[in-house]
Amino acid sequence: MRPTPALRLQATRILRGGHGPDPKNGVYMGWWGSLGSPTQKNIVTYTVSPNRLNPTHHIVSDAIFNTFRRTRNQILYWVPPLMIAYLVMDWAIERNEYLNSKPGRAEFGE
Known part of the structure; x- marks a missing residue:
């Protein structure tokens, strides 16, 4: 099974250092740990209730x-x-x- 041209392009970029635009989104995806990807959507944050802050x-x-x-x-x-x-x-x-x-x-x- 042969990879698609986009996957092949992404694999060669990763091997060369990961520079260049992402083939799917057109944005730079940095190396591991600093991906610089688009902001996430539907992020759920949790907070502590005020009556639980000071018991x-x-x-x-x-x-x-x-x-x-x-x-x-x-x-x-x-x-x-x-x-x-x-x-x-x-x-x-x-x-x-x-x-x-x-x-x-x-x-x-x-």
């Missing part, structure tokens, strides 16, 4: 409001046991101090 943008304000909301919803579950524990501990400390004082030893001592 920590609202982190402080969101943390404050989210903590407030979650605490408000859970406050009745952890405040009563905390108050009971505080009152029991306060009573135990006062009772221990009284029992180890002079009047407590006189009342309950031997």
Whole structure:
């Protein structure tokens, strides 16, 4: 199978250094890596969405409001046991101090 004259011309130009117009488009096609070809059409470019550029943008304000909301919803579950524990501990400390004082030893001592 014999190549067409255009392909033969292009092959000889490539062997000689690739200079001269392209037989198909009539423009210079440089050597490998610097083709200098016509600009591409229908190029698709992708960008990052603005809300993805800075993922920590609202982190402080969101943390404050989210903590407030979650605490408000859970406050009745952890405040009563905390108050009971505080009152029991306060009573135990006062009772221990009284029992180890002079009047407590006189009342309950031997």
